[in-house]
Amino acid sequence: xxxADFELRxxxxxxxxxxxxxxxxxxxxxxxxxxxxxxxxxxxxxHLGSRGPMTASDIAASAKVHKTxxxxxxxxxxxxxxxSRTTVETDRRRELLRLTDMGKAAFDDLVATARAxxxxxxxxxxxxxxxxxxxxxxxxxxx
Amino acid sequence: xxxADFELRxxxxxxxxxxxxxxxxxxxxxxxxxxxxxxxxxxxxxHLGSRGPMTASDIAASAKVHKTxxxxxxxxxxxxxxxSRTTVETDRRRELLRLTDMGKAAFDDLVATARAxxxxxxxxxxxxxxxxxxxxxxxxxxx
DNA sequence: GCATATTGGTTGTATTTGTAACCAACAAGG
DNA sequence: CCTTGTTGGTTACAAATACAACCAATATGC
Numbered sequence: 001x002x003x004a005d006f007e008l009r010x011x012x013x014x015x016x017x018x019x020x021x022x023x024x025x026x027x028x029x030x031x032x033x034x035x036x037x038x039x040x041x042x043x044x045x046x047h048l049g050s051r052g053p054m055t056a057s058d059i060a061a062s063a064k065v066h067k068t069x070x071x072x073x074x075x076x077x078x079x080x081x082x083x084s085r086t087t088v089e090t091d092r093r094r095e096l097l098r099l100t101d102m103g104k105a106a107f108d109d110l111v112a113t114a115r116a117x118x119x120x121x122x123x124x125x126x127x128x129x130x131x132x133x134x135x136x137x138x139x140x141x142x143x
Numbered sequence: 144x145x146x147a148d149f150e151l152r153x154x155x156x157x158x159x160x161x162x163x164x165x166x167x168x169x170x171x172x173x174x175x176x177x178x179x180x181x182x183x184x185x186x187x188x189x190h191l192g193s194r195g196p197m198t199a200s201d202i203a204a205s206a207k208v209h210k211t212x213x214x215x216x217x218x219x220x221x222x223x224x225x226x227s228r229t230t231v232e233t234d235r236r237r238e239l240l241r242l243t244d245m246g247k248a249a250f251d252d253l254v255a256t257a258r259a260x261x262x263x264x265x266x267x268x269x270x271x272x273x274x275x276x277x278x279x280x281x282x283x284x285x286x
Numbered sequence: 287g288c289a290t291a292t293t294g295g296t297t298g299t300a301t302t303t304g305t306a307a308c309c310a311a312c313a314a315g316g
Numbered sequence: 317c318c319t320t321g322t323t324g325g326t327t328a329c330a331a332a333t334a335c336a337a338c339c340a341a342t343a344t345g346c
Contacts, residue, residue, distance in 0.1 A: 013167040018284035020159035141161035
């Protein structure tokens with residue numbers, strides 16, 4: 001007999017993946033449809049929008065995303081004029097990224113959408129559940 | 144002023160992705176190192192192991208994974224002799240997938256590893272937190 | 287100052303994935 | 317039967333990702 005009583009739905013890595021996929025797929029469609037943005041691009045936008053100008057590797061470190069992914073997302077956002085780069089004069093390897101007016105507008109708009117989406121998702125839980133859920137996820141995410 | 148008080152870490156889709164990535168990355172390395180299996184392959188193995196023989200589209204439906212992904216995972220598992228196919232005689236489009244002895248052994252082994260990993264992850268939470276977390280995730284995942 | 291190592295960032299190539307087109311087996315309607 | 321439509325599954329091609337090699341600027345050791 002093999003381990004017949006093993007249930008995938010009790011397995012945390014599986015549960016997390018499944019939930020994450022389900023939840024972020026819905027939101028991905030929103031901003032993809034509206035701005036043609038990929039997940040990483042939206043995340044770069046969010047970082048710059050909420051924390052102000054920073055360099056690519058700052059974002060990579062804070063979002064724990066590989067720098068090549070960031071690099072490509074930044075190019076895409078630059079091409080669409082959502083952000084601009086300026087080389088840091090004291091260290092000319094680094095470039096400070098900042099949102100253009102268009103980028104800020106997109107960010108504001110996406111924040112509104114994001115908040116509404118978040119409320120929508122959260123609504124199916126009690127306040128206590130929400131608190132526990134967010135706390136546990138933050139811990140797991142290493143925040 | 145742009146929406147400066149928006150914090151990514153409060154945004155559920157982001158939290159979920161981050162947590163999922165962090166948690167399943169660790170486990171992925173275990174079974175990738177041991178069996179050279181990809182996530183989808185391990186999930187196919189898990190389905191067949193815990194629910195017995197079934198067809199590719201059964202798995203696709205139950206795991207909510209696209210059938211092409213399943214198809215490729217099944218071929219990979221077949222090549223490595225973890226499973227075998229037999230055409231269903233009453234409907235020759237469908238093929239019943241079942242684990243070979245090797246597949247069963249791999250499944251048993253992975254179940255043990257998975258349980259240990261799960262315990263490890265869960266240990267940082269209280270019993271109540273665990274219950275809430277699993278319940279919420281299951282709901283979000285649509286289980 | 288000069289060789290060496292490190293860091294910020296990009297590019298090239300091999301995998302992986304998603305989307306759509308596809309084939310074969312079956313089902314339904316006439 | 318013979319069209320037409322559906323379903324299970326695979327394949328082909330495009331997009332996305334990971335990984336390693338790379339370039340330029342700076343830091344470090346001597």
